[in-house]
Amino acid sequence: MAQGRARTSGGLEREIIACLAIADEPMTPAQVQAEIGGDLAYTTVMTTLSRLYAKRALVRSPRGRAFAYQLVGDVSTAQASLTAHQMRALLEAGEDRASVLSRFVQTLDGESEQLLRELLSDAREAKRR
Amino acid sequence: MILAAAFVPFLVGGVGARVARRVATGLPPVAAVALLTTLAASVAAGCAVVLLLAGLLALAEVPTAALGHVSVDALRDHVPMPPAVGFAAAAIALLMVLSVLWHALRLATRAGSIDAATARLGPAVDNLVIVRDPGALAYAVPGRTPRIVVSTGMLRALSAPERRALLAHEAAHLRYHHQCYVRLGQLAASANPLLRPVCRAIELAVERWADEIAAREVGDRVLVAHAVAAAALAHRPAPRGALAAAGANVLDRVRVLLTPKPRRQPVAAALSAVGAAACWVAALLLADHLDELLELAHRISSGG
Numbered sequence: 216m217a218q219g220r221a222r223t224s225g226g227l228e229r230e231i232i233a234c235l236a237i238a239d240e241p242m243t244p245a246q247v248q249a250e251i252g253g254d255l256a257y258t259t260v261m262t263t264l265s266r267l268y269a270k271r272a273l274v275r276s277p278r279g280r281a282f283a284y285q286l287v288g289d290v291s292t293a294q295a296s297l298t299a300h301q302m303r304a305l306l307e308a309g310e311d312r313a314s315v316l317s318r319f320v321q322t323l324d325g326e327s328e329q330l331l332r333e334l335l336s337d338a339r340e341a342k343r344r
Numbered sequence: 345m346i347l348a349a350a351f352v353p354f355l356v357g358g359v360g361a362r363v364a365r366r367v368a369t370g371l372p373p374v375a376a377v378a379l380l381t382t383l384a385a386s387v388a389a390g391c392a393v394v395l396l397l398a399g400l401l402a403l404a405e406v407p408t409a410a411l412g413h414v415s416v417d418a419l420r421d422h423v424p425m426p427p428a429v430g431f432a433a434a435a436i437a438l439l440m441v442l443s444v445l446w447h448a449l450r451l452a453t454r455a456g457s458i459d460a461a462t463a464r465l466g467p468a469v470d471n472l473v474i475v476r477d478p479g480a481l482a483y484a485v486p487g488r489t490p491r492i493v494v495s496t497g498m499l500r501a502l503s504a505p506e507r508r509a510l511l512a513h514e515a516a517h518l519r520y521h522h523q524c525y526v527r528l529g530q531l532a533a534s535a536n537p538l539l540r541p542v543c544r545a546i547e548l549a550v551e552r553w554a555d556e557i558a559a560r561e562v563g564d565r566v567l568v569a570h571a572v573a574a575a576a577l578a579h580r581p582a583p584r585g586a587l588a589a590a591g592a593n594v595l596d597r598v599r600v601l602l603t604p605k606p607r608r609q610p611v612a613a614a615l616s617a618v619g620a621a622a623c624w625v626a627a628l629l630l631a632d633h634l635d636e637l638l639e640l641a642h643r644i645s646s647g648g
Contacts, residue, residue: 226515229471229492234504234507236496237496323579331573331598334599335570335598338566
């Protein structure tokens with residue numbers, strides 16, 4: 216598979232945040248590297264993790280000879296999730312989606328869902344052949 | 345002869361509505377967005393100009409009008425249009441302008457409340473805010489504090505490379521100011537309901553634009569297709585109706601991403617481009633013609 220472009224540092228930081236957000240426990244640079252993808256150099260991951268730590272986005276605790284990182288304070292604060300729900304309501308309230316542009320995807324109806332599954336399985340078969 | 349030009353913007357609007365979706369899927373997305381927004385703006389402006397000119401003509405027949413005294417007979421000879429039609433046209437044009445203003449105002453207030461909401465979302469690293477929510481949700485919020493909001497439910501529904509694609513997609517929306525194109529389309533459609541399909545096509549083209557940026561970032565269009573599909577399937581538990589057309593967007597996006605070389609739509613593209621240009625030409629021709637006509641009628645009237 217093609218590896219695509221080299222990541223921008225902002226892109227990689229976001230990826231790492233997303234990865235740590237759903238991790239069950241603090242992760243070492245090696246674990247993050249394994250999770251995100253093999254084409255990334257270990258030092259790149261480590262540098263980015265320390266940068267995020269310096270920005271106070273992460274906290275770390277020693278584990279073995281490395282550090283294990285996790286998101287600071289966690290995002291589960293009541294305030295953030297309340298606001299997120301308000302945003303969601305705003306998002307779904309009107310049809311003018313310009314202000315809150317572009318959810319990644321929208322709700323599918325049953326028929327579209329069926330079609331989508333067919334498209335994917337066709338693509339998978341085509342790949343196998 | 346020249347009066348036939350009055351119908352051009354409306355005709356182009358009708359044709360545009362029919363081919364817009366094909367333009368959105370059958371052109372490189374950046375070109376599609378540029379073409380569709382130009383088309384929407386041209387049709388909206390062209391229709392408004394034609395209606396305003398018709399109103400002006402009707403007004404010229406009113407003896408006390410500020411335009412001075414003109415020979416009504418001379419005007420009628422050239423433009424067999426009852427004044428009532430002209431005034432109705434002017435009223436519609438006025439409605440269009442009011443509708444655009446109203447819509448712009450609503451957009452502005454909404455943007456304000458969303459800015460306020462994003463400010464409360466708390467700290468973000470590189471604009472990314474992650475929300476603890478089992479529902480699958482991801483969106484980009486443009487504005488004073490641009491944000492990418494993703495729920496943990498969405499992150500869990502995707503593999504690591506798919507997450508990368510999702511983040512690249514949302515970042516592309518913010519980086520290329522996609523909301524501007526969508527807003528322009530919405531304003532045009534609020535002036536002229538004929539343009540609603542064009543507006544929806546702009547939304548689709550903008551999503552495709554972000555999809556292709558994501559595909560370039562991860563180097564794999566099929567992977568992006570799977571990310572879009574996985575996200576859409578995970579997003580299921582909120583069937584609120586009214587969004588069926590949006591479901592069609594997901595299908596089209598996935599379909600295009602799975603096609604190695606998307607089928608081009610040169611005819612739809614050419615129709616849209618020529619149509620957009622024709623709107624401006626028609627408006628200019630008509631304005632010029634009306635100017636001449638009024639001058640002539642004025643001369644006849646004052647010359648006796």
